[in-house]
Amino acid sequence: MKPLLFRIPKTEVESFRVQVDDLPHFYDTLHFHPEWQITLMLEGTGTHFVGDKVARFQPYDIYFLGSNLPHVFRNDKEYYTSRLRAHSVSVYFRGDILGEHFFDIPETQHLKILLSESSRGFRIRNNEANALTQLIESIAEKQGFEKLLTFLKILDEISVSPQKEFLSSITYQNTRKELDNQRINAVFEFLMQHYAREIILDEVAEIANMTPNAFCRFFKLRTRKTFSAFLNDIRIGHACRMLQSGNSSVLEICFASGFNNVSNFNRQFKQRMKMAPGLYLRQYDSAR
Template identity: 45%
Template sequence: MRATVSIVSLPDDILLLGANLPHVLRSDPEYFQANSMRRSTSVSVLFRPEQLEMSLFGLPETRHLNQLLKEARQGVRLRCREGNSLAEHLETLPALRPFEQLMGLLRALDTLATDSNREVLSITAYEQPRRPDDHRRLEDVFSFIFQQYASPIALEDVASVANLTPGAFCRFFRQHTRKTFSHVLNEVRIEHACRHLRESKQSIGQIAFHCGYTNLSNFNRQFKEIIGMTPGEYIRNYHM
């Protein structure tokens, strides 16, 4: 079966995810509480890029989309606010005729390719494991990270999840992600911190603590390294 690229429209984000790119979309804990009326919704559009590359993306008018597909191997995100026209456009695609769906897909890709605010989620492309056992190991590891990111995580703990020694786990993880485990853990924590900075009224210190940081200076340093600005600057830019 040939792999597909997907565009996922969420209330706050539009994601472009390359073929075989591992990802986890998790609702906040309050969505899983008993009697919760909260519901998560998304719209996904899947397509096979090789079909478009052979038929359309060689044209002068569409060559700019090739760069977007290259970025998709690392994941692309466009942050949205309520009433975003692209998100509303994607929601209409399932009800359209096949020809209109194709035109709608091209329009969505063009919008993403020409929006300077899109973000590449990873600085390196993901290398798909060749062995099914390795793929399952990575899935287990990422599931563990997303569940436990707010708590202290020792290298021995996550290595145990992968059923590897700490040294073997470090080599395995870097081989398939091109990143160290500590860097990926910080990325996950900082991403959750960004959401809290956008949506909650907690102080920066409280958010840092709830995202797994016991040292505010370390949180600020990691935040600036990953996001490119301080938490305070991030809040000001978001509300501009």
Template identity: 45%
Template sequence: MKPLLFKVPTVDDRSFRIEQDSFPHFYGHLHFHPEIQVTLIKEGEGTLIVGDKIDRFGPNDVLMLGSNLPHVLRSDPDYFLPDTTHRSIAISVLFHTEQLEPNVLNLPETRHLLHLLQESQHGIRFRCNEDHPLAQKFEQLPGQRPFEQLLTLLSILDFLSTNDNREVLSVTAFKHPQRPEDHQRLERVFSYILEKYHSPISLEDVANVANLTPGAFCRFFRQHTRKTFSTLLNEVRVEHACRYLRESKQSISQIAFSCGYTNLSNFNRQFKEIMGMPPGEYIRKYHS
């Protein structure tokens, strides 16, 4: 398996890098890199994992991911179909703080951005729409001169730092990468759960994926995610159930069974615990 320390290619001595991604699906493996990443998702939907946070991502989400923060944008299954017409499109800026902090970010006019960089160790999300000024700033980046790109990057960071609607994602901050073999185990476990969530998954099954005994796996998983395996599995299943409740015409019981639950009352209990409301209320609130 390839190491999960993701190396961002560099082609010059620039202090930051602009990337444009346009693929059927995003890179679907849990990974981290030393660069801070600021991304606008233009197209694409799926499961977002940032640190210990599991949620949905969608068009016009702006994400800021701190240095060495484990993350993955796992596109929905239909993005992986051979004949898919879906696209996953994003514009990203990646930069090292040590190249900007000694000079640019220590000016009196930019010091307020240092708190944002610290906050990014937990992951940050801001939701907007395609006409939002922040989304337009990202759109302008690829065609700008390097000097203009730097000014736009600082403008993006300034907006995020001064906007109270930004959302901090992960409870846990990841300041240093852990052992590569730990990341490989986590990646195998997350990939297995995201692919098999709709089927029965036992503790023994997922422990075998991690090549650990059940007891050792429980300790390992709690140490690295601050969650139990059952908590994470329920979060993944409920996250998918929310999408089906919004988009499909299936009954609540059909959705529960399609997301891996064999007992409707258990599904209702887990859904309310995670979402703060029962499935029926969630549907009414979404369509109101």
């Protein structure tokens, strides 16, 4: 599949766009657009790929994505075969939304910093609704000047949030080369479909139309991770989801996530989650 340069629809009566998505699953192709994007997840779980970062998303996560930052939110497999819904509220806007120099005045310097920081993309994780998620959700119902004030309030609240978690690495370079994006998108799509089985380097390199050695160099340069580490990130993310569901044993989850032995699964899980799978399950159960 080819990564798309999105054209965000805009009319003469709005300076920024608010979009509510309530679908079987989110759009699942890597893409970018010149607008900044704020997205609140209301329903749906899955895996995000932002710049060079792959991780899980969940309800009440808030994303702030910079201009032309490649990204995709791919729902879990069951969203494609069930009646589950993916529901989000997004705000798309340009840097000159209130004039060329609006973010240069003293009162908006903190917002100018916010826009600059978003070139890497960041996320605010929330386990439940709060004042900020309610504010973002409410903008879909606002009109005119009240809508604009709500937008500015959202920016202000996000800028002072202590929970901002940067996504792409500080060394991430957005090359925006069509062929590079096309290759990464094809690999990402393949891994999301087949992470639960054994995957060998040669077949993934073939998908990218590269030799294994060239693919390894390309992939590390593009994602700042080795291919095996990236694949294990995806597998551990899905293992966490299965642990949270509480319907399978650690041993079952190990093999269902694509690991062929428990010791490696435990090691990879602890490396990423800073705890063993059993402790993760107990902590999650106690928090419910």
